[in-house]
Amino acid sequence: AILQVARRVFLRENLRLVNALEARGTRARPVTSGVFEAEFLDRDSLQMVGQVTQVHTHSITTALESGHLPILTCMGESAGGQVLNVNADVAARELARTVQPIKVIYLSQVGGLRDQNDKLIRNIDLDDDYDKLMNSEWFRHGNRLKLKQIKELMDVLSSSSSVAITSAANLPRELFSHRGGGTLVSRRMKVDVHDDLSTVDRGMLTSMIEESFDGELVDGYLESIESRIAKIYIAQDYRAAAVITHPPQSSNENDLPNDVPYLDKFAVAKAFQSEGAGNRLWSVMRRDFPKLFWRSRIDNAINPWYFQRAQGSWNDEVERWTVFWYGIDENLKLAQQLIRTALSYPRDIIRNTAANVAETLSKDDVEQQDVDAPNLADQTTSVNKTQNKTKKKKKKKMVGLIGARGHTGAELVQLIDRHPELSLAVVSSRALDGQPLADAVPTLGEDSELRDLSFSNLWPDKPAQWEPFADTVDAWVLALPNGLASTFDKVISSTQGDRAKVVDLSADFRFDDSGSWVYGMPELRAGQRDVIAAASRVANPGCYATGSQLALAPLRNNPSAPVQLVPNSTPTIFGVSGYSGAGTTPSRKNDVNELADNMMPYSLCDHIHEREVSRYLGTPVKFMPHVGAWFRGITLTIAVDVAPTGAGDDAEAIVSDAETRAAAVRQVFVDYFEEEALVDVLDVGEIPEVRDIAGDHGVTIGGFATSQQHPERVVIVACIDNLLKGAATQCLQNVNLMLGLRELDGIH
Numbered sequence: 001a002i003l004q005v006a007r008r009v010f011l012r013e014n015l016r017l018v019n020a021l022e023a024r025g026t027r028a029r030p031v032t033s034g035v036f037e038a039e040f041l042d043r044d045s046l047q048m049v050g051q052v053t054q055v056h057t058h059s060i061t062t063a064l065e066s067g068h069l070p071i072l073t074c075m076g077e078s079a080g081g082q083v084l085n086v087n088a089d090v091a092a093r094e095l096a097r098t099v100q101p102i103k104v105i106y107l108s109q110v111g112g113l114r115d116q117n118d119k120l121i122r123n124i125d126l127d128d129d130y131d132k133l134m135n136s137e138w139f140r141h142g143n144r145l146k147l148k149q150i151k152e153l154m155d156v157l158s159s160s161s162s163v164a165i166t167s168a169a170n171l172p173r174e175l176f177s178h179r180g181g182g183t184l185v186s187r188r189m190k191v192d193v194h195d196d197l198s199t200v201d202r203g204m205l206t207s208m209i210e211e212s213f214d215g216e217l218v219d220g221y222l223e224s225i226e227s228r229i230a231k232i233y234i235a236q237d238y239r240a241a242a243v244i245t246h247p248p249q250s251s252n253e254n255d256l257p258n259d260v261p262y263l264d265k266f267a268v269a270k271a272f273q274s275e276g277a278g279n280r281l282w283s284v285m286r287r288d289f290p291k292l293f294w295r296s297r298i299d300n301a302i303n304p305w306y307f308q309r310a311q312g313s314w315n316d317e318v319e320r321w322t323v324f325w326y327g328i329d330e331n332l333k334l335a336q337q338l339i340r341t342a343l344s345y346p347r348d349i350i351r352n353t354a355a356n357v358a359e360t361l362s363k364d365d366v367e368q369q370d371v372d373a374p375n376l377a378d379q380t381t382s383v384n385k386t387q388n389k390t391k392k393k394k395k396k397k398m399v400g401l402i403g404a405r406g407h408t409g410a411e412l413v414q415l416i417d418r419h420p421e422l423s424l425a426v427v428s429s430r431a432l433d434g435q436p437l438a439d440a441v442p443t444l445g446e447d448s449e450l451r452d453l454s455f456s457n458l459w460p461d462k463p464a465q466w467e468p469f470a471d472t473v474d475a476w477v478l479a480l481p482n483g484l485a486s487t488f489d490k491v492i493s494s495t496q497g498d499r500a501k502v503v504d505l506s507a508d509f510r511f512d513d514s515g516s517w518v519y520g521m522p523e524l525r526a527g528q529r530d531v532i533a534a535a536s537r538v539a540n541p542g543c544y545a546t547g548s549q550l551a552l553a554p555l556r557n558n559p560s561a562p563v564q565l566v567p568n569s570t571p572t573i574f575g576v577s578g579y580s581g582a583g584t585t586p587s588r589k590n591d592v593n594e595l596a597d598n599m600m601p602y603s604l605c606d607h608i609h610e611r612e613v614s615r616y617l618g619t620p621v622k623f624m625p626h627v628g629a630w631f632r633g634i635t636l637t638i639a640v641d642v643a644p645t646g647a648g649d650d651a652e653a654i655v656s657d658a659e660t661r662a663a664a665v666r667q668v669f670v671d672y673f674e675e676e677a678l679v680d681v682l683d684v685g686e687i688p689e690v691r692d693i694a695g696d697h698g699v700t701i702g703g704f705a706t707s708q709q710h711p712e713r714v715v716i717v718a719c720i721d722n723l724l725k726g727a728a729t730q731c732l733q734n735v736n737l738m739l740g741l742r743e744l745d746g747i748h
Contacts, residue, residue: 003048003085010073018071024675029068031059036091038076038084050076050084052091055098089149097156104153104163105174106146111167111683112183113143120683125283126151126187150185162186169670173680181680191284194232197222204238212267215349224348230261233285240268240281244289247341260328260338262345263294282309291327295342298322299442304695311691313631314339314592320442326691332596332629397739398425398472402458402488403479405429405440407580407632408505411728412477413441417450419746422735425473426456433457460487466495475501475735482506489537501536503734505727507608509539511615519616520734522743523676524549525557533737540734541616543726544575544609544625547636549617550679550699551718554672555642556617561668563654563661565619566641566712573613573623574637578630578690581722595629602627633690634722637703641712658706659684665714666704673701677744678725688719696721697729697747 014030021028035057038050063070072095076086096104113121116138124133130151133139150163163185166174170181194200202222210216225245233242243265268278285292286309296303298320307313310324312335323342328334399416403409404427416422427437432455438444444451458465476492478485485508492500509517520538522529532538541549555565565571576599582589589600603625610623642665644651653660662684673679682688682702693700703717720726729747736743 003083006085007075007083010075014071014073021069021071027068028071029063029066030073031063031070032073033075033077033083034059035072036074036076036086036094037079038086039078040084048082048084050078050086052076052086052094055094057098060099089153093149093153093156096153100157100161102161104157104161105171106150106163106165107168107171108165108182109167111170111181112165113147114140119685121183124183124185126154126185127190147185154185154187159187169674169681172675172677190236191281192234192236193284193288194234196229197226197232200232200234201238205232205234205241208238208241208269209265209267210349212269213349218348218350221348225264231285231288233281235281238269240278242266242281242285244285244292260291260293260325260334261289262342263292266294278305289327291325293323293325293338293342295321295323295345301443307632307694308692308696310694312629315631316343319343332592332598335629336592336596396421396423397474397741398423399735400424400426400428400458400469400473400476401479402428402476403481404437404455405431406479406583407723408727408731409479410441411723412479412731413437413450414443415728415732415746417444417448419732421739421741421745424450424453426458426469427453428456428458430457430459460491463491463494466491470495474739475503477731477735478502478504478506480504480506482508485509498536501738503538503540503731503738505540505731507542507612509537510541510612512539520730521546521549521616522730522733522737523673523679524553524616529737529743532734533740535738538734538738540727540731542609542612543581543634543720543722544573544577544607544623544636545612545616546726546730547634547699547718547720548573548575548609548613548621548623548638550673551636551638551701551716552613552617552621552640554669555640555665556619558668558672561672562645562650563642563664563668564645566643569641570619571621571638571640573610573621574626575623575634576626576628577634577722578632578694579627580632581634582627589627592629595627598629600627601625628690630690631694632721632723633694634720634726635688635690636718636720638716638718640714640716642714643712655711658708658711661711661714662704662706665706665716669701669704678729678747687717690719693719693721695724697724699725 011032014032018028018030035055036052037054037056038052040046041049041051060070060072074086074088074091076084076091078084092104111120113124115121116136124130124147130147133147134144146165154161154163164174164182165185166182173181206217206222225243228245228248230244230246231242232244235241242263244261245264246261266278266281268281294306296306298315298317300322303322306322306324309326311326311328312324314323314335315321316323316339321343323339325335325338328338396419399422401409401412401416401424404413409427409429413424413427416424424437432440435455436451437453437455438448438451440455456465473496478488480488483506485504485506489502489504492502503520504517510519517537517539518531518535519528519541520532521541522532552565552571554561555563558564579590579592579595588594589602594600601624607623607625609625610621613623614620642661644654644664654664655661666681666684669681673681678698680698680700682700684704686702688700688702699718699720701716701718703715705715707713721729732746733743735741736745
């Protein structure tokens with residue numbers, strides 16, 4: 001009788017989940033039997049409890065092949081057809097043993113495993129951390145049991161598989177981004193640490209580096225660094241290596257201190273670039289070296305991964321190097337020394353081909369950490385690229401980009417280059433007229449169809465220049481300084497008539513009252529995507545304005561929320577942007593020497609983004625912008641007054657208890673952005689940082705700090721990459737919607 005009741009409950013809940021998924025547009029199929037074959041565990045004492053003896057996957061693969069998500073019920077059947085109750089964790093392990101998944105995700109009400117301070121444990125390395133955690137008195141019994149079960153599960157999986165524990169609210173983040181929302185448990189490969197070359201196989205190290213860099217080391221490379229070696233890290237079987245050296249020392253007072261070593265080589269063998277070797281190597285290396293600097297070619301496809309791990313960076317446009325560093329505590333004088341030293345080193349790799357694959361990591365390496373895999377989406381093997389060329393290509397939609405010289409234009413070119421449905425018909429820049437696009441955007445792949453494109457100089461007073469694009473361009477993007485968009489829009493309208501579609505990245509049309517232009521922030525409020533999709537003219541929001549509004553909209557555009565902004569209150573926004581926000585035209589705000597040991601306030605009243613946020617939120621805000629000493633990324637600290645919208649015990653708890661208020665505010669954000677792949681909501685007390693968002697396509701919101709003394713006060717922190725979600729990524733979202741494409745094509 002108990003088994004009958006349990007079976008009815010399992011079947012009912014399975015159907016509820018299937019119906020809920022179908023209602024949200026996900027094709028799902030119930031799989032309630034035929035998967036787990038079982039036998040009686042102990043019929044006399046345990047009765048109808050079974051143990052899994054075999055897993056049959058036919059019904060699972062059939063569902064997947066037909067485009068359905070299979071929803072399993074954890075019930076087994078004996079060979080004779082008797083239904084048996086089987087342990088869910090054991091069933092999951094046996095299923096994983098059979099299908100060998102890349103990732104397994106557990107849902108938990110607390111969102112992951114917690115440390116002694118009840119803070120979320122982000123990463124657990126089974127090899128390094130398992131015994132420590134299991135023997136820690138503060139590690140709760142429930143956590144021990146779950147971690148033990150996960151270890152048993154991972155013992156039957158490949159070394160590249162991982163297990164995540166997250167909340168239901170963060171499941172989309174875990175599935176559709178590379179910034180997981182819970183605890184990630186993984187097993188990394190062994191890394192050997194060498195103090196010098198005496199215990200290193202020089203031939204194997206040299207071969208691995210040369211194969212990874214697709215070039216040859218100059219004669220005597222190892223000998224030239226032998227006296228300066230700090231550490232050499234080698235992953236098992238020479239799958240990956242990091243060579244760290246001390247900078248040369250002399251009596252010169254400008255020499256670097258010896259405690260800031262240089263990452264001379266970081267390489268992963270191509271055969272092992274799908275196993276997360278680079279991430280494993282970095283994590284071990286990072287523990288030993290709290291300070292480090294290194295350089296990478298400006299066009300290196302792995303630079304977004306480096307940006308995630310660096311505290312600061314500097315581009316040298318002449319020599320085409322990016323210099324990175326971490327651990328120097330915003331000491332910009334020291335940073336200048338690092339830059340000079342890094343740029344002084346001679347090149348020690350002779351390329352075999354024109355392809356710049358130095359210091360490369362694979363897409364799989366990147367996916368296991370906090371970086372967007374699309375940054376490497378086109379770095380496939382040459383064999384696959386050759387095969388792809390033989391296929392009949394689907395005709396792509398064409399984009400015309402006007403004003404492609406700046407940082408945002410370069411980012412947009414890269415996004416379009418890897419877009420499956422878009423390409424560029426024309427790029428225009430007065431300053432770069434006639435120059436190859438590949439010279440301005442060197443990150444274009446060797447076989448990119450955009451490498452043959454050169455800059456034009458389309459200008460409104462020469463309408464004849466626009467005629468060749470009247471029938472070929474499906475959407476125009478205006479990446480121009482403020483004040484110019486209107487004249488360009490007029491010539492586009494006269495050339496293309498009703499078929500013209502335009503996205504403007506300037507502020508010129510963000511305050512349009514004619515109804516001709518719509519505001520292009522898909523996540524801002526319900527229905528905004530439909531508005532954008534139906535529009536022919538879209539004003540792309542500003543970078544500060546995007547981060548600020550997404551950090552306020554759930555408390556303002558959300559009538560059903562249990563907590564909202566206090567009526568007639570004025571949120572205060574303190575914003576700091578990297579100097580890329582000041583553009584490419586030289587000024588004090590993008591001069592690294594002026595920014596050394598400095599942060600510059602500017603436009604402290606009536607900044608255009610203050611007006612923009614106030615307009616679209618429907619409530620005034622106070623905004624104070626600053627420019628900082630890093631290249632890209634914005635941090636926004638926002639103080640708001642909130643109040644419960646209802647009455648009763650829940651409302652009283654929100655007012656009287658700071659922790660309850662913080663949790664309630666966070667939950668409002670979780671619910672509001674539940675289905676948004678580009679918005680990450682952190683836990684209460686977790687504060688996003690700029691270096692974690694650089695190179696990321698989304699917005700991260702956290703903090704949710706509250707005050708017991710001031711029951712209405714909440715402080716929220718948001719971080720956004722000003723060049724991506726603050727500009728190019730959001731522009732591409734809008735173009736995709738306007739052209740009827742999938743919104744995240746070219747992004748995720």
